Amino acid sequence: MSAKRKVAVAGATGRVGRHVVEALEAEGHEVVPISRSQGVDVITAEGLAEALTGVDVVVDAATSPSPDEEAATEFFTTAARNLHTYGERAGVERLVVVSIIGADNFESGYGAAKIAHEQAALEGSIPVSILRAAQFHEFVEELVDWGRQEDGSSRVPRARMQLVAARAVGEKLVELATDPAAPRPGEPFPEIAGPREESLVEVAKLLAERRGDPERVEETREPDDATRKVYESGGLLPGPEAILAGPTYEEWLEASS
Numbered sequence: 001m002s003a004k005r006k007v008a009v010a011g012a013t014g015r016v017g018r019h020v021v022e023a024l025e026a027e028g029h030e031v032v033p034i035s036r037s038q039g040v041d042v043i044t045a046e047g048l049a050e051a052l053t054g055v056d057v058v059v060d061a062a063t064s065p066s067p068d069e070e071a072a073t074e075f076f077t078t079a080a081r082n083l084h085t086y087g088e089r090a091g092v093e094r095l096v097v098v099s100i101i102g103a104d105n106f107e108s109g110y111g112a113a114k115i116a117h118e119q120a121a122l123e124g125s126i127p128v129s130i131l132r133a134a135q136f137h138e139f140v141e142e143l144v145d146w147g148r149q150e151d152g153s154s155r156v157p158r159a160r161m162q163l164v165a166a167r168a169v170g171e172k173l174v175e176l177a178t179d180p181a182a183p184r185p186g187e188p189f190p191e192i193a194g195p196r197e198e199s200l201v202e203v204a205k206l207l208a209e210r211r212g213d214p215e216r217v218e219e220t221r222e223p224d225d226a227t228r229k230v231y232e233s234g235g236l237l238p239g240p241e242a243i244l245a246g247p248t249y250e251e252w253l254e255a256s257s
Helices: 017-028 069-090 109-122 139-146 168-178 199-209 225-235 248-257
Strands: 005-011 030-032 056-059 094-100 128-133 154-157 192-193 215-219
Touching: 005 017, 005 168, 017 030, 017 168, 017 225, 030 248, 056 069, 056 168, 069 094, 069 109, 094 109, 094 199, 128 215, 139 199, 154 199, 168 192, 199 215, 199 248
Parallel strands: 005 030, 005 056, 056 094, 094 128, 128 192, 154 215
Antiparallel strands: none
16 A cells, blocks of 8 residues: 555536545545635646645646637646646645546647647656546536537537546546656557447447437538548547446446436
């Protein structure tokens, strides 16, 4: 069993962050939640110095409030710089960052913003572990709602994905944060994904059937050729060395309904 650590979690109330907090507390670690609702802001740095006092490890699970590439890039790089600056002063030993499988296949958009996030994190003075995760089960409902049409139907992009539960990602982040072995520079980033490849349209239909809304889910294709290629060619799928963690989307949906 790993030694008990004092771990700060940026984005502690978010989709992954709350699972990180739960897993850390279950293992008996001391948790410092970092979120604006807790009076700590990774962008303005308000309250950050105080929050990081005595912290051993920081898990960065904060997400940009905007999907726009420029806004997201500014958010992620600013947060990374602030966590390094104030973390170094506080004696933080490690920074653990969650990123996205296939982000480096995108030339623009949110994926490109996450690559900028990775680079900003790696350029800092504190040793960094980066975990690339597949799209979360929880992401499907957002996509269905984003694709809502005036007639009540929803248009969902044609995409191959290996969806994973946010809880599984949170638990793996905790494993990295409490591992006594320091990250080795140049080592491939670990990946975590669900147990099998799934069609985004088909899982969206499962969701719609379960909640009875929308009445119809239609498949659409991304208008941008580069994005379409990533979505349809398997650019979002994990590599052969990825950690595969259940449940499947259908199992998760059944358990959460």
